Amino acid sequence: MSAENKVSTESVLQDALLLLDEVSSYLKRLPTVPVTLQLARKVDGFTADPHRRTAIRIAKETASELEMRSQTRSAVTFTPAGLPLIKVAVNGDVVRISLAETFAKHADVGSNIDNGLVNTAIRQLESGVELTLDQKKLDF
Secondary structure: OHHHHHHHHHHHHHHHHHHHHHHHHHHOOOOOOOOHHHHHHHHHHHHOOOOHHHHHHHHHHHHHHHHHHHHHEEEEEEOOOOOEEEEEEEEOEEEEEEOOHHHHHHOOOOOOOHHHHHHHHHHHHHHHHOOOEEOOOOOO
């Protein structure tokens, strides 16, 4: 980031903090209402230490993202007959795509069922399949 952009960002932040001071002052002059006073205190708390507030928000967002990344999320496609076919599991930055275990249980090597399942899986992969990930690991 260039010095010019940094100065500009700092100037904008300073102007925003000054505007928030004006907002707080205005809110305090309004008739006494608990919600208005609560908002004025919140604005005052932020303008007193904006770096702390921002650091807390970023820490919460980071913790939330780390928690999400630590969970395994899964999704599966099905054949028209309802058999699980292609399974996707995401754990952090790792994606695992595989044939569902029931594929092997219900298909004998060289059988018509096997060829049909393979063709269905290939068609799904060729056309691309959009899956919504669940927060739990699917066992198929």
